[in-house]
Each structure stands twice: as C-alpha cells, then as structure tokens.
Amino acid sequence: MSKNIFWLSLLFLILLIGGCAKYKVAVKKAPPPERKGIYHVVERHQTLYRICKTYGVDINEVARLNGITDKSRIKEGQRVFIPGAKKVLKVEVYIEDVVAEPGEREKVAHKKISFIWPLEGKVTEGFYETESKRHQGIDIASPLGTPIKASSAGRVIYSSNTIKGYGNLIILRHSEEFVTVYAHNQVNLVEEGSWVEKGQVIGKVGETGRASGPHLHFEIRKNNRAVDPLPYLK
Numbered sequence: 001m002s003k004n005i006f007w008l009s010l011l012f013l014i015l016l017i018g019g020c021a022k023y024k025v026a027v028k029k030a031p032p033p034e035r036k037g038i039y040h041v042v043e044r045h046q047t048l049y050r051i052c053k054t055y056g057v058d059i060n061e062v063a064r065l066n067g068i069t070d071k072s073r074i075k076e077g078q079r080v081f082i083p084g085a086k087k088v089l090k091v092e093v094y095i096e097d098v099v100a101e102p103g104e105r106e107k108v109a110h111k112k113i114s115f116i117w118p119l120e121g122k123v124t125e126g127f128y129e130t131e132s133k134r135h136q137g138i139d140i141a142s143p144l145g146t147p148i149k150a151s152s153a154g155r156v157i158y159s160s161n162t163i164k165g166y167g168n169l170i171i172l173r174h175s176e177e178f179v180t181v182y183a184h185n186q187v188n189l190v191e192e193g194s195w196v197e198k199g200q201v202i203g204k205v206g207e208t209g210r211a212s213g214p215h216l217h218f219e220i221r222k223n224n225r226a227v228d229p230l231p232y233l234k
Contacts, residue, residue: 035081035083036083036084037081037082037083037084037085038081038082038085038086038087038088039079039080039081039082040055040079040080040082040085040088040089040091041077041078041079041080042074042075042076042077042078042079042080043076043091043093043162044076044093044160044162045093045097045098045101045158045162046074046076046091046093046097047072047074047097047100047101048062048063048068048071048072048074048080049071049097050091050092050093050094050097051080051082051091052082054089054090054091054092055082055085055089057082057083057084057085059071061083062080062081062082062083065081065083066080066081068080072102073102092163092164093162093163094163095158095163095166095171095181095219095221096224098157098158098163098171099157099171099173099179099221099224100224101157113152113174113175113178114152114232114234115151115152115180115220115229115232115233115234116149116151116152116198116199116233116234117140117151117233117234118140118148118149118150118151118180118182118216118218119140119142119146119147119148119149119205119216120142121140121141121142121146121215121216122140122141123138123139123140123141124139124140124141124215125138125139126138126228126230127226127227127228127229127230136219136226137181137183137217137218137219137220137226137229138217138218138219138229138230139215139216139217139218140215140216140218141213141214141215142205142214142215142216143205143214144186144204144205144206144207144214145186145204145205145206146204146205146214147201147203147204147205148170148182148185148201148202148203148204148205148216149198149199149200149201149202150172150180150196150197150198150199150200150202151172151180151198151218151220151233152172152174152178152180152198153174153195153196153197153198154172154173154174154175154179154180154195154196155172155173155193155194155195155196156170156171156172156190156191156192156193156194156195156196156202157171157172157173157179157192158170158171158192159171159188159190159191159192160188160192161208161209165209165210166181166183166184166209166210166217167183167184167185167206167207167208167209167210167211168183168184168185168186168187168188168203168206168208168209169181169182169183169184169185169188169209170182170185170188170190170202170203172196172202177222177223178220178221178222179220179221179224180218180219180220180221181217181218181219181220181221182202182203182216182217182218183209183216183217183218183219184205184206184207184208184209184211184214184215184216184217185203185204185205185206185208185216186203186204186205186206186207186208186214187203187204187206188202188203189201189202189203189204190202190203220232
C-alpha cells in the first residue's frame with residue numbers, strides 16, 4: 001500500500017512540475033518612476049536660454065531630456081519638459097533675444113546704411129551707460145499720435161508689446177549688423193515679417209509701457225549692442 005502511495009505521489013509531483021513548466025507565472029514589472037517636472041509651452045520669441053534661466057535649470061540637461069540638438073532653435077508652441085519645476089512660470093522676452101534669433105538676415109552689399117530721424121521733436125533724454133544706470137537710446141518728445149517713420153529700410157522682426165517696459169514696440173532689421181527700436185507707441189502699423197522703406201510710417205507716438213508722457217524711445221543696435229543714435233542720424 002505504501003509503495004502505491006509513493007508512486008502516486010511521485011506521479012503527482014511530475015505532473016505538477018510539468019504543468020508549471022508549461023504555464024509560466026507572469027511577474028508584473030514595476031512601472032518606471034514618474035519624472036517630476038512640468039511642460040512649458042514655448043511662446044513667440046522665447047528662447048531656450050531664457051526659459052532655462054527663468055526656471056533655474058541647466059540648459060544642457062533640458063536639451064538632452066527633450067531631444068533638442070540645436071539649443072538656439074525652438075519653435076512657438078513646442079512643449080519643453082522642465083525637470084523639477086512645480087508650476088509654469090512667465091518667461092520674459094528681451095530685445096537681445098529677438099535680435100539674436102536665427103533666421104533670414106538682410107544683406108546689403110556694397111552699400112552703407114544711413115539713418116534718418118524717425119520724427120521731429122525735442123530730445124528729452126540721451127544715450128548713456130554708467131555702472132548704476134543706463135539708457136540705451138534717446139527719447140524724442142512729440143504729441144500723441146504723431147507719425148513715426150522707419151529710420152532706414154528694413155524688415156519688421158518684432159511688432160508687439162510682450163517686452164517688459166517698452167509698451168507697443170517695433171524692431172526693424174536693416175542688415176546683419178544693424179537694427180532699430182521704436183518704443184512706447186500708441187499703435188503699431190506694421191506686422192512682423194513685412195518689409196518697410198526708409199521714411200515709411202510704421203506707428204504713432206504714444207505713452208505705453210513705462211513712459212511718463214508721450215514720446216518715442218528710439219534705439220540703434222549694432223551687432224546686438226546699443227549704440228548712441230545721434231552720430232548715426234541725419
């Protein structure tokens with residue numbers, strides 16, 4: 001009797017092992033750890049450098065996580081993952097960012113660019129750069145609504161009011177070297193991407209942004225550095 005029990009037990013064990021071999025037990029894998037952070041949706045004229053600086057994160061790490069090979073080129077509407085961030089922050093746009101944007105450059109071969117006064121009026125504040133304070137252009141007082149003219153022919157690379165302090169602002173690119181800046185406008189009359197001729201009306205004098213009264217804040221920038229406009233104006 002005991003022998004029968006032994007052989008029955010052995011047969012049962014063989015069948016059990018064979019069954020386990022046929023049907024593998026599924027082992028549930030743990031899900032990958034969730035990345036902590038947020039997605040920032042790129043707005044017009046925002047740069048990856050400025051986004052990373054605002055969130056206080058390393059630009060190289062953000063580029064790696066998002067598969068960005070050219071850190072100077074991100075697109076409006078692109079979603080950029082910001083590791084460690086807990087909420088979406090407002091990313092300011094700066095004139096330097098707009099001027100430095102990659103894209104088409106106006107090439108003026110064998111022709112010296114000249115600039116005219118964008119309007120007639122009294123210069124109430126000049127250009128200066130000190131350790132404690134700087135004013136990167138000149139302020140020209142004029143009544144509200146006075147037409148503002150393009151100081152030289154060029155392409156509109158900015159026409160909006162998203163740059164802090166400048167109010168309604170227009171930036172024209174005249175060549176690879178030169179851009180001009182027209183700020184505090186009552187209204188902008190040209191759109192980004194359009195071409196304007198020297199002397200063409202592009203806006204009207206206002207007091208938008210940080211302005212104490214109606215005037216035009218006018219800048220000339222050479223290689224993305226503000227210079228005193230007066231020696232250039234005729």
